Every structure is written in C-alpha cells, then in structure tokens.
Amino acid sequence: MWLMGYRIQSKYVVVMAFLFLLVFTGCTPSHHMSTFDTHGPVARSQLVLFYWIFWAAVFVFVTVSIALFYTVLKYRRRSGDPDPPQIHGHTKLEIAWTIIPSIILIVVAVPTVITIFDNANSPEPSALTIEAKGHQWWFEFTYPHPEEPDKKVVTANELHIPVDEVVNVNLESKDVIHSFWIPKIAGKVDMVPNHTNTIWIKADETGEYYGQCAEFCGVAHAKMKFRVIVQTKEQFEAWLKVQALPGLESADPLAVEGRNLFEGDARCWTCHKVEGSKRSRGTTGPNLTHFGSRNHLAAGVIENTQDNLRKWIQDPESIKQGTIMYRDAQVYTDPDKSLTESQVSALVAYLASLD
Amino acid sequence: MTTSILSRPIHPTGLWAWLTTIDHKRIGILYGVTAFIMFLSGGIEAMYIRLQLAAPEQELVSPEIYSQLFTMHGTTMIFLAIMPMGAAFFNYLIPLQIGARDVAFPRLNAFSYWTFLGGAVMLKSSWFLGGAPNAGWFGYAPITSSAYNPGHGIDFWILSLQILGIASLAAAFNFIVTIINLRAPGMSLMRMPIFTWMTFVTSILLILAFPVITVALIEVMFDRFFGTNFFNVGAGGQPLLWQHLFWVFGHPEVYILILPALGIIAEVIPTFSKKPLFGYPVVVLSGVVIGFMGWMVWSHHMFTVGLGPVANSVFAVTTMAIAVPTGVKIFNYIATMWKGSISLTTSMLYAIGFIFLFVIGGLSGVMHSSAASDAQQQDTYFIVAHLHYVLFGGSIMALGSGIYYWFPKMTGRLMDEKLGKLNFLLVFIGMNVTFFPMHFLGLDGMPRRIYTYDSDMGWNLWNAVSSVGYLILALGVLILIVNIIWSVLSGEKADGDPWDARTLEWSMSSPPPEYNFEHIPIVHGIDPYWEQKREGLSTVPISGGSGDDDSHGIHLPQPSYWPLLASLGLFVSGYGLVYLSSSIGLVVSIIGAAITMVAVYAWSFEPVNDPDEGEGH
Structure with missing residues (x-):
C-alpha cells in the first residue's frame, strides 16, 4: 500500500486497524457508568449534543492534521535548497480562517444553548420532588410522605423513582461540595452547601443504575456512590408505602x-x-x-x-x-x-x- | 554610601556568585534547573497515581496519601514546573531578544527567583512535616476549612501559594517594565519577537490574576487562623465565592501557562522553516485577544455548580469564541511552514508535536465548552485527558522545543540530535498512550480523583494502558536528562547562530557575554538578525556615537545580598505562619518579617555601583 509517496507495509495497516478497533471499544455502552448507554431524555440530549460537537471536532482535526503533515512532508529541506520566498502573510487567507471556525462554532453553539435551557427547566415543576442531600460520604434521600403531607420519608443511598415520569430532585449538602451524577440518566449537578440546586430526571426503562459523587469531597470520595432503582409506578408506590412505615420490631x-x-x-x-x-x-x-x-x-x-x-x-x-x-x-x-x-x-x- | 550595611558582593564564580547574582542569564538558568527538578518531583507524584490506578482495587497508597498526591501533582506542575520553566525562558531571553543588557530591575529579578524557590521548598517540605495538602489544586471551600481539614497541609498550601504569588508578581512587573522601556532603538512594539510579545501579555495576566487568588487565599487563611466566616457554611458563608475567585484567577492562569508556549513555537517554526512568521500582526493580535478573552470564560469550570442557564449559555459561547484566536495562531504556524524549507530538528519535531497535540486538546476543550454535554464530562477523566493535552501536549512540548532550540545559546554546545529524536519520539508516544485512553475512561464514567475503582466498571484496560504509557513517557524524560547532562559536558560546540535564526539573541556568541551586547543594536524589522545576514541591514550602530563603544564603559548592575535575604525572610515567616497557633510559630513569623523588612530597607539604600567598597572595610 502506498500513501503520499511512502510505502506502507501491510502489517502496519493491521496494527492501525487494531488500534481503531481499540478506540471504539472505548465507548462500550454496557459498562455501568457509560455515558453512551442513555436511559433518559436528559442524558440522551447530552449525548446527541456530544456527537454533534464530536463530529465537528473530528472534521476540524482531520483537516488541520492533513494540512500539518502534508506541509511538513512536502516542504522538508534538501541540502542545497535556496532560501524559500519570504512570505509575510496573506490577508484574505487570514480572514478566511477567522471566519470559517467562527461558523463552525455557531453550528455548535446554537444546539448547546437550546439544550442548556431544556435541561435546566423541569418540564413538570409540580411532579414528584425528592430532596437529595450529600454527606461525607453518603447520600440522603427525602420523599414526601404518601399520605400525610407534613411528614417525610427518609432513606439513604438508593434512590427509587417511577419509570417514564419526570422527577425533580433538589440538591443540597450537609458539609462540603458533592455532585449528583447518574451517567445513564442525567449529567451531574453539584450539591453545594448554602446553595440549593435542582435537577430533573426521567428514566425510560426500569432497572438499577449507578450513581456516584463526582466532586472531590474528601478521603472516601471514591466510595461515595448510590444506586437509582427505576420501578413501575405501582412498584414505586408500594415501595414508598413500606418506607413510610416505622421500623419493624422483630421477635427474634x-x-x-x-x-x-x-x-x-x-x-x-x-x-x-x-x-x-x-x-x-x-x-x-x-x-x-x-x-x-x-x-x-x-x-x-x-x-x-x-x-x-x-x-x-x-x-x-x-x-x-x-x-x-x-x-x-x-x-x-x-x-x-x-x-x-x-x-x-x-x-x-x-x-x-x-x- | 555609609548606609550600606553589607558591601556589594564581588564573587565572580562559585556558590556565592550564584547566590548573589543579578545577571538575568544566570537567574534564568536557576529558574530552569529548579523548575526541571520540580517537574521531576511532580512526575514522581504522577508515578504513584498511575501505579495505584494501573489495576482495580489496589492499595499501594492509602486514600489520604492519594489525595495528597493528586493535590501536589497539580500544584507542582502548574506553579512549580510549567510557570517557572516559562520564567526561565523569559529571564534568559527577553533582554537578549530586545537588545538590552539586563532586565529593568535586576535585584528584583533575583528576589523573584529566591522567593519562588522558598515557596517551592516550603510547599514540597509539607510531605515531610505531617502531610501534604489534600484538597486538590483547586482547593474548593469548604473542604479546606479547619472543620474538614485540621492538619497543616492546607496551611502549607495557602502560604506557599502566597509566597509564589509574590515571586510571580515581582517578575511580571519586572518584565513589563523591561519590555516597555529597554527595547533597542528601532524595535517598535510591532517589531518585537513573538516570544517577547507573549511574555508581555503573560506578565499582564499575572499582574491581574494573582491578586485575585491572593484575596481568596487570605480569606481561607483568616478562616483557618482567626476564625472568620468567609467559607463557614454554618455561619452563612458561601463556598461559591471561592470558586468564582479561584477561577477568575484560574482561567487566566491557563493562558499564563500556554501563551509562553505559543510564543516559543512562533520562534522555532520560522527559524526551521527559513521563513518569516506568517501574519505577524495577526499572531500578535490573537495573543492579545486570547489574553483579554481569558477573563470572560472562568465560569466554564463551574458549569455544574448551578449558576443557571443564562450564565451557562453566556460562558459556553465566550469559551467557544476563544477557540477562534487560538485557531488563528495554529493556522498561521502551519502557513509559516507552507512553502518553507523545513529542517526536522528535535526542536522542530517538538514544535510540530505541539501543534498536533494542542489541536486535540483545543478540540476537546470546545467539547466541554458546550455546558449541557459538559455535565457528563465535568470532573471525569475526559477533563483529565483534555487538560493534559493542553498542558503536556501544549505547554510541555513547547518547553521541550524551547530547550532544544535555545540550549546552544545558553551553554555554547549543541544537544545531541540522535538522543533528541529518541527523546521526542518516546515522549510523544508515551504522552499519547498515557493520556488518550483517559478520554475513553471519562466518557465511560470514571470520575476524577478517585483512589481506586471496582473491577467490574469496565475501566481496567484503559487504566492499564495509561499506566504503561507513563513508563514510556518516563523513559523519554530520562533520555532528555541524559541528553542534557551529556551535552553540557561534551556536546558539539555551537557558534553564535547554529540554526541560521532570525532574532537578536543569535547575533552574539554562545553563551552570550555577561554584558550581552557590546553595542546596543539598532533594529530595522521584525527579524533583525536575519535582515542583517541576508539584506545587509546591520544591527550594529555606526561607531563613535555613545560611550558604550569601549567595553570597559559598559555599565552592568552589581550583585547583591539583599534580594536573597529579603526572600529568606518571607520563607522563614511562611513557616512561622503555618504554626501560628503555637507561640514559637508567632515568634518565627515575626523574625521572618523583620528579616524581610531590614533587607528591603538596606536594598533601597544600597549604592548602585561601588566596586571599591567591597575591599576596604
């Protein structure tokens, strides 16, 4: 195989192909925290945006790399070469490479701003609202009581939500800054003391999803995780009812x-x-x-x-x-x-x- | 003259000559050697990180030590390695590039270096004095408060950063004044070498950025030492205040790290392409624009803290906009090579490697400028990959290029090209093998700053690959060290202009004489030395004019003890403040402050130039 006047041995082609294969295994959706395996509209909108920008970036990268390597290979000095022409600039070219990237960035900026606003504002502000509070090094979740409005149901480290429904989560912190992140359902929002944030999430498939604190919060940060358990509406309501009961007194x-x-x-x-x-x-x-x-x-x-x-x-x-x-x-x-x-x-x- | 407490030192060689030197070239070398040692120490910290993460569920270091390692790795590489490495080149080159005999304030320059060294030693010594800082290089409040962090690590961090800030501010003022006032006749601003231009912009950024972090550090210090409530959540303190102050400093800081790199590349590429820089005014302007816009993007580090969609949109767009002037620079560098006569020396290979890697880092930067999709990337390994492509692929590759380029000027010997190419190849491959897989890890959900991970997360392969990459990278750096040592001792002798270069520093012998220029040169264009060689536009003034013609008449500033002592006082005082809670700490900090005050006083009254004084008394 020949490339730009250089003979490329076939074994290098095999190596390159293998490398590409490796690159794509990097995006394995089956992994617990993969951002490519989306199960909710927020994460999906973020992934769509990612791909949009990714391909724009690939386009720029390929263009610049070809220009760079072509230039370097083509204009290598040979002994005895005279001084090249001393070109000081070219106004039209420079205007062009100011304007073209600007256009590419506008293409990226418009969907970005749209998605920012979509994800910031809950489509159903009156939907189920859960308080999530970060502690060193665990998560506390507080639900409204299913029957008595002035009471709360408190649990920890496992966030149960009903499938296909918008859930609003108010994010707070008891101590230092934490971050609330469920990669397959929604990108992260920080839990900042004295600064309540909100996030809305929606999962479109039942199952168990991984969540993890994403902001360094001290020595056990790596082990500050939680699970999101997405259930059918009936299962969720039954679960909440049980959680609202006092702890069972075992006779054992x-x-x-x-x-x-x-x-x-x-x-x-x-x-x-x-x-x-x-x-x-x-x-x-x-x-x-x-x-x-x-x-x-x-x-x-x-x-x-x-x-x-x-x-x-x-x-x-x-x-x-x-x-x-x-x-x-x-x-x-x-x-x-x-x-x-x-x-x-x-x-x-x-x-x-x-x- | 009687006000002089100590007479000016007159040691031409030996340890005292280095301790009291105010020659910008020697100070540049001191900066360079210190920064390189600090780079290695930050690399050793990285080694532990990569060893720990090479496989899942390892317990090579404890979580507490791991926190200290990544905090120190970041702080070291930014404040003790890349910034001072840039300062080494500023020091050595700026007077040479602008046709001056030294910087505007030579003693202040020495003070900058010794203060920097004090801050560096102080920060590093925390490893041996009860534990290094452990809250990340960004030290987000309130995790730095005494309630969550009772040890002295954070005290070392806030005090050494303040000391380093003093050093940076002093240096920045010095370079601004030098560049404005000491340019050779004919060197208008728009004839300054790009590296000088970028130094100028960087120095302005330093002056505007460091006061901001100093304010933030003092607030944390007051919280810790005197019980104020800037970040005390219980008393209504606002942790976000810290983040705003930190990143109003922190983002310009990124440009403080990268603009000198862009300047180095703009010197190397024209020389090895034998062409003038393409679009010089545009490259200057884009550097200035980057420096200016660097102040409008800080909140992109805070897309997930809940500033609201309006703020996030504004900062997303300004961040994307900063890619335009950055891209313009890259295109101009490629256009400089176009139709050139390119020699692929090690320095040039580093410069080309810089462009390739910096483009990758820039593009992943545009990816997280999109605030909505950044919510998945923030605080993951995707960011770690990005920042290493910018700071390693960008700053460090450019510094490597600069080392190979100016080494013959500094030492009078060429670096070995065979070792150099091997060094470049290993660093380039190692850097990609180490940092590229981190993109995958981040998108696969691996958060930053975790000391371990479970084996079923799917992160095993790429972490292992990344750790192997570290070994390749380390081998590459080892070869660089071998090459430097070997070349200093027995490298091929270099004449004044080994690369057929273009700017004034190449018009003198290598290494340059202490007084730099026998005659202050006269500048006719952007590439004065090239124009002298090719077009006969001599930079040598017509003789008989000034008294400078007689080399005995060259006025050079004298060495001094005072900058060293003034820095020493700050260093002592810093340690005292760390232990302020004890009475010994209080006494030590007062003694340190007294040393600095006396030294600054004596410095002010030191006679400018008094060669006889040193002998008599």
Whole structure:
C-alpha cells in the first residue's frame, strides 16, 4: 500500500486497524457508568449534543492534521535548497480562517444553548420532588410522605423513582461540595452547601443504575456512590408505602438483643435514626429504618448481605477507608468498648430485620 | 554610601556568585534547573497515581496519601514546573531578544527567583512535616476549612501559594517594565519577537490574576487562623465565592501557562522553516485577544455548580469564541511552514508535536465548552485527558522545543540530535498512550480523583494502558536528562547562530557575554538578525556615537545580598505562619518579617555601583 509517496507495509495497516478497533471499544455502552448507554431524555440530549460537537471536532482535526503533515512532508529541506520566498502573510487567507471556525462554532453553539435551557427547566415543576442531600460520604434521600403531607420519608443511598415520569430532585449538602451524577440518566449537578440546586430526571426503562459523587469531597470520595432503582409506578408506590412505615420490631431474640445494643451501649442511636424507636433519633448518619430492604451498604460500595454487614460493622476500614463512623464512634475509638463477636452478630440480626 | 550595611558582593564564580547574582542569564538558568527538578518531583507524584490506578482495587497508597498526591501533582506542575520553566525562558531571553543588557530591575529579578524557590521548598517540605495538602489544586471551600481539614497541609498550601504569588508578581512587573522601556532603538512594539510579545501579555495576566487568588487565599487563611466566616457554611458563608475567585484567577492562569508556549513555537517554526512568521500582526493580535478573552470564560469550570442557564449559555459561547484566536495562531504556524524549507530538528519535531497535540486538546476543550454535554464530562477523566493535552501536549512540548532550540545559546554546545529524536519520539508516544485512553475512561464514567475503582466498571484496560504509557513517557524524560547532562559536558560546540535564526539573541556568541551586547543594536524589522545576514541591514550602530563603544564603559548592575535575604525572610515567616497557633510559630513569623523588612530597607539604600567598597572595610 502506498500513501503520499511512502510505502506502507501491510502489517502496519493491521496494527492501525487494531488500534481503531481499540478506540471504539472505548465507548462500550454496557459498562455501568457509560455515558453512551442513555436511559433518559436528559442524558440522551447530552449525548446527541456530544456527537454533534464530536463530529465537528473530528472534521476540524482531520483537516488541520492533513494540512500539518502534508506541509511538513512536502516542504522538508534538501541540502542545497535556496532560501524559500519570504512570505509575510496573506490577508484574505487570514480572514478566511477567522471566519470559517467562527461558523463552525455557531453550528455548535446554537444546539448547546437550546439544550442548556431544556435541561435546566423541569418540564413538570409540580411532579414528584425528592430532596437529595450529600454527606461525607453518603447520600440522603427525602420523599414526601404518601399520605400525610407534613411528614417525610427518609432513606439513604438508593434512590427509587417511577419509570417514564419526570422527577425533580433538589440538591443540597450537609458539609462540603458533592455532585449528583447518574451517567445513564442525567449529567451531574453539584450539591453545594448554602446553595440549593435542582435537577430533573426521567428514566425510560426500569432497572438499577449507578450513581456516584463526582466532586472531590474528601478521603472516601471514591466510595461515595448510590444506586437509582427505576420501578413501575405501582412498584414505586408500594415501595414508598413500606418506607413510610416505622421500623419493624422483630421477635427474634438475637434481633432484640441487637436492638438493645443499638439503642444502648453501642451508642449507634446517637447518629442513626430508626423510625418508631424512641431512642434512635440521630441524624448524623444514614437513616436505617428500612436498612434491610436495601441492596447495598456503605453508600453503594458492597452488596447488603449478612456477611458483608458483619464485615462492615466489625471493620469499616476494610470496606471504606475514612468513614466518620469509624473515626467517631466509641466502639471503634475506645478499645474497651469495642464490639465482641456475639454483639456484632446481634447487631447484624437487628439491622437485617429492618426491612 | 555609609548606609550600606553589607558591601556589594564581588564573587565572580562559585556558590556565592550564584547566590548573589543579578545577571538575568544566570537567574534564568536557576529558574530552569529548579523548575526541571520540580517537574521531576511532580512526575514522581504522577508515578504513584498511575501505579495505584494501573489495576482495580489496589492499595499501594492509602486514600489520604492519594489525595495528597493528586493535590501536589497539580500544584507542582502548574506553579512549580510549567510557570517557572516559562520564567526561565523569559529571564534568559527577553533582554537578549530586545537588545538590552539586563532586565529593568535586576535585584528584583533575583528576589523573584529566591522567593519562588522558598515557596517551592516550603510547599514540597509539607510531605515531610505531617502531610501534604489534600484538597486538590483547586482547593474548593469548604473542604479546606479547619472543620474538614485540621492538619497543616492546607496551611502549607495557602502560604506557599502566597509566597509564589509574590515571586510571580515581582517578575511580571519586572518584565513589563523591561519590555516597555529597554527595547533597542528601532524595535517598535510591532517589531518585537513573538516570544517577547507573549511574555508581555503573560506578565499582564499575572499582574491581574494573582491578586485575585491572593484575596481568596487570605480569606481561607483568616478562616483557618482567626476564625472568620468567609467559607463557614454554618455561619452563612458561601463556598461559591471561592470558586468564582479561584477561577477568575484560574482561567487566566491557563493562558499564563500556554501563551509562553505559543510564543516559543512562533520562534522555532520560522527559524526551521527559513521563513518569516506568517501574519505577524495577526499572531500578535490573537495573543492579545486570547489574553483579554481569558477573563470572560472562568465560569466554564463551574458549569455544574448551578449558576443557571443564562450564565451557562453566556460562558459556553465566550469559551467557544476563544477557540477562534487560538485557531488563528495554529493556522498561521502551519502557513509559516507552507512553502518553507523545513529542517526536522528535535526542536522542530517538538514544535510540530505541539501543534498536533494542542489541536486535540483545543478540540476537546470546545467539547466541554458546550455546558449541557459538559455535565457528563465535568470532573471525569475526559477533563483529565483534555487538560493534559493542553498542558503536556501544549505547554510541555513547547518547553521541550524551547530547550532544544535555545540550549546552544545558553551553554555554547549543541544537544545531541540522535538522543533528541529518541527523546521526542518516546515522549510523544508515551504522552499519547498515557493520556488518550483517559478520554475513553471519562466518557465511560470514571470520575476524577478517585483512589481506586471496582473491577467490574469496565475501566481496567484503559487504566492499564495509561499506566504503561507513563513508563514510556518516563523513559523519554530520562533520555532528555541524559541528553542534557551529556551535552553540557561534551556536546558539539555551537557558534553564535547554529540554526541560521532570525532574532537578536543569535547575533552574539554562545553563551552570550555577561554584558550581552557590546553595542546596543539598532533594529530595522521584525527579524533583525536575519535582515542583517541576508539584506545587509546591520544591527550594529555606526561607531563613535555613545560611550558604550569601549567595553570597559559598559555599565552592568552589581550583585547583591539583599534580594536573597529579603526572600529568606518571607520563607522563614511562611513557616512561622503555618504554626501560628503555637507561640514559637508567632515568634518565627515575626523574625521572618523583620528579616524581610531590614533587607528591603538596606536594598533601597544600597549604592548602585561601588566596586571599591567591597575591599576596604
């Protein structure tokens, strides 16, 4: 094969083809956080815009690269060459390459501005509105109570929404700046303390989607995740109804022992809330009223199984380094107060029973 | 004369000569060597980052150390490597390019360097004094407040950045005055070399940008030291205030990093194409326009913080608009090569590599200027890819080009071209293998600043590739070091004009004499030395005019101890302030301030030129 007067060996063509193949595998939609696998109108509009600009950029890149390499190869110096003509400029050319890029940019700017406004303003301001609050290093979600308007339903790290419906989310932060991002459903909006933001989202397929904090927020930033669980309207309403109930009182003796520990010596109650309990009213940590019904723990880091829960209570650092629970709770800070194996079992039984 | 506390030093060689030098060429070399060492230290920090991310779920470094690593990597590369590397070229070249014997304020110039060195050492020493800063180079409030960050890392960060700011401001004023006042006769503004022009614009940006970050840093400092509430959320503080102040500084800072690079390229390409720069006035104007528009785009770093659709649209459009003057420069550089006689020296290869990579970085920049689609890209590896194409592919490639181009002028020896080409090839390939896959990672949803990732996220392959790229890049830099050392010691001797170049610095011997120009030259055009060689337009003035003809009569500023001592005081004071909560810290900071005050006072009364003073007393 010949290219611009140079013979190109076929093995290089194979290598190049392989490289291109690799390049396109970069855009694998099956991945959990891929921005190419959109499942909602906001993410889709952002992807359409991306492709629009991407191809404009490819056009410019190819044009400039061809001009650059053609020039470099064609005008290489050969020994004995005289000085080339000393050209100082060409006004028309320079006007041309000021105006042509400007036109390309207008082509990009118009859909950009349209999409900015589309995505900023919720199409249904009166739709279901959820409060999302970032904490170091977990997400709190507050829903309106399905029956009593002055009450709220609070959960953590798993955002349930009904499919095919606009949901408005108010974004706040308890401490530092976080960012709320569900790549397959919508681009991110930051959670800034003293500055409430809003985002609207809509998912057009049921399923579980990955979300993650996108603004560096401290030591456990990498493990500040959440899941979005998109359900049919009926499933969602049933779920919300259950979440609105107080935490179940299990009769299992181990779970009762666990509750006593939770509300007593282990002092879990100072930071965690369990609706229905008189003691557990803390708000520093996640609300655990229906902890057992969640799929994941430690803010989307691992699956919520009894084994993982045991590991989490025994040694939070092995799952997520830097947690405030490990830093502040006396069962971890005071060696005399640390939990025994059986105490951990009791706590696991209690928490698992809260479904 | 009796007001002089110390007599002016008279050491021609040795350590003291370097410590007290106010020769812009020596200061330039000091800047260059320091910046290069800092570049290597930032590279080592990057090495840990790439090792940690090479595979999923690794625990090579703890999350806390990882935060410190990326904070220090960014801060080092921007403030301690690329900026001072630019300053090295400003120092060495500006007086030579404009036909002057030194900068306007030689002692202030020395003060800039020593203050910079103090700030750099102070920031880096935090690694060994309880932990480096860990809030990112952008240090978003309120994560920098004592409540979330009780250690001293942030104190080191805010104080060393303020010290570095003093150094940058002093240097910037110096270069503005130098460029305005010390140009040789005939060198009108529109005959200045492009590198001098870009230095001029950069210096103006520095003067306008650094006060903004200084205000922001002082606010954080007051919050931390004296309990004020600028960013205390509980008391109604506004974290977004920090972001606005930071990026009003931070975006012009990007141009502070890239305009000198664009200037270097505009010197290298005409020389190795044997053609004048295509569209000189347009290239100058586009540089000025970039410098001006750089102030109108800061909120594009804040598209996701919730400024509203109107602000986002305005900043999206202004950001896209800045691509026009940038593109114009690139097209003019290519047009300069068109119909030229191009020799592909290492310097030229770096310049061509710069154009290719900077175009990629510029285009991904246009991609995130689109605020709506940027919502998917902000704070992901797509941004990391973009910024490295701009700052590595842009600034560092251009600095590499500049090193190979001006090395013979600075040392009198050529760098080895074979090693040079190998060095270029490895850096170019390594840079692409390291940073290109980050585009994929970002679009695949990998956030920035995460110390690890799960193996099922689909990010394993490209992270591994990127880490391999680091090795190639590191090997390339290693060969550059070998080449520099080998060439300094035994490179081929270079005459005054090894490249058949065009500007005044090539009209003298290599390395230049201490006084630069035996006669202050006379300039007839944009490429004065080329015009002298080809068209016989001599830059040498008709003799018999001024007293300068006699080389004994050349007036040169004398070395001085005071700039060094004034900087030392700031350095000492900075450490004291870090530990202000203890009484020792308070005392040390007062002592430091006193040293600076005494030094500045003595500096003011130092006799201008007193060769006899040094011997008698």
